[in-house]
Amino acid sequence: MRAWTLDNFGLENLNLREVDVPSPAPHEVLVKVSAVSLNYRDKALVDGIYAPEKMPKGLIPGADSAGTVAAVGRDVTKVAVGDRVTSHFYSTWQDGPWLPEYADFQLGGPLDGGLAEYQLLSEDSVVPTPPDMTDVEAATLPIAGLTPWFAMREYRNLKAGDSVLIQGTGGVSIFAIQLASAMGARIIVTSSSDEKLLRARELGATDTINYRTSPDWAGAVLELTDGAGVDVVLDVVGGDGLRNSVRAAKGNGLVAVIGFLDGQTTTLDLMDVIWHQTQIQGIAVGHRRSFNDLVRFLDKHAIHPVIDSVFPFEEAPRAYEKLAQGAFGKIVIEVA
Template identity: 55%
Template sequence: MKAWLLKDFGLNNLQLGEVPTPTPRAGELLVKVGAVSLNFRDKAIVDGIYEPHLVPKPLIPVSDASGEVVAIGTGVTRFRVGDRVNSTLYSRWIDGAPGPDEPTYCLGMPLPGGLAEYMIIHEESAVRAPGSMTDEEASTLPIAALTAWYSLMDVGNLQPGQTVLVQGTGGVSIFAAKIALAHGAKVIATSSNDANLAKVKSLGVHAGVNYRTNPDWEKQVLELTDGLGADVTIEVAGGDGINKSIAATKVQGVVAQVGFLTGQTSAVNLMPLIFRQTTLRGIAVAPRSSFERMNPFLNKHNIKPVIDHIYPFAEAVKAFEHLARGPFGKVVIKIAD
């Protein structure tokens, strides 16, 4: 089969090649990949800044995929040939709290991912793809949608009428906005791009703040919330900007730390964190059970992803370059014709 192989760190070392089509073992599904979507994690792996000591070489990257089951191993009971399924990032995290070694079993690194014509997914980690979505649409769910859902619903315990702050207009933030709006919450979005703020407001977001022209953007968020701050903040930036997110979040609110776009280390000012009694929660996606709770909600509210561009399989490098520029929504690669 054809597969993109990361032979060393750097996008120039992501090369299209031929590898044997895998054979499903007991409990495994062989999936003909229809489409994959890119996340910042995928870019960070290629760049060599995401747990580089864990990256095997060569590696078939990209965790988020949707496709059709074309063969099954012995003992498989949850799916049949012909079913459409999604991958999940953590192949062994089914429910409850994650185990201490979950990152060892992540698709797309260190396990082979979906940037290939076929991939292996264990039946216990697979989720039935929504029938209302194409493979391109469904491929955006495993990290972007699920991270947003878990942060808001399972961790943030979001209630109708509350306020959600989302940072930027990438995949997680747009899904968070759509889910929060469907749940009856108010949404404030930040971005450095007024055109993107206009786009996200057209989705129903109540207010937008340009953090480049308003460097004290947290003060504007407070003004928009009568001095209280957001109930749940989806923090994608990382770095020292976490202090502004804490300031923009209400007393005893939740800051869901889901990303590290501006840095993997942070100097947190402890006194505001303590006095505001903020819950600062690291979010590393979610278990399969949360995925299965999310999909009916997406169907009920007809929530679809915002896809910035769909690239053909042969143009995977261009898709990564697009991701690096900062898309509005998701970047998708169509695998199967």
């Protein structure tokens, strides 16, 4: 089969090669991959800034994929040949609290990902693809869909009348807008683009802030909420901006730390954290049980992912370049 392999860090070292098609062992399934979506994590991994010490040379990248079961190993009972399935990123995290050892079983690094014509997965690391979604759409769910769902539903159980601040209009943020809108929440979105903020309103955002024209965006959030702040902040930027996320949160509010676009370290004013009694929660995507809950929610509310662009398999590096430039929604590589 053809597969993209990362032979060293740097996009120039992502190479298209011929490799053997793997054979499923007991409780494993071989998936004929149709589509792979990209996340900021995928770019950071290729750049060598995402747990580089854990990444083997020759890794097949691509954390999120969707396709059709082509073969099954012995004792597989949960899926059958011909089933449409979507990969589950933390392949061994089925339910319950996070355990550090789950980090060693991430798809797309350190385990091989989906940027190949076939992918070997455990029967416990796939979920059924929503019947009304294409594989291109379903490939966007494992990280970008599950991450905001896990933050808003598992850690806070966001409900109608609650408020959420969502940073930006990338893949996770767009999903967050769609999900929070279906939950009936008030949604405040920040971006540097008025055009993207207009599109965010079309998806369900109730208030928008351009952080270039309103650099004190935390102050703008407080003004919009009569000084109260929001119940949940989805922080995809990281860095020292986390301090403003704490400012923008309501007393006892949740700041969900999802991304690190502006850096992997921060300096906090601890008095702000203490006086706000802020819950700062790192979000490492989510477990498989919650992924199944998400799929049912998406189906019930007829939510479809927003796709920014689709690239052919042979042009995978161009998809990574597009990701670096920024997107509204998801970037997908169509394999077959």
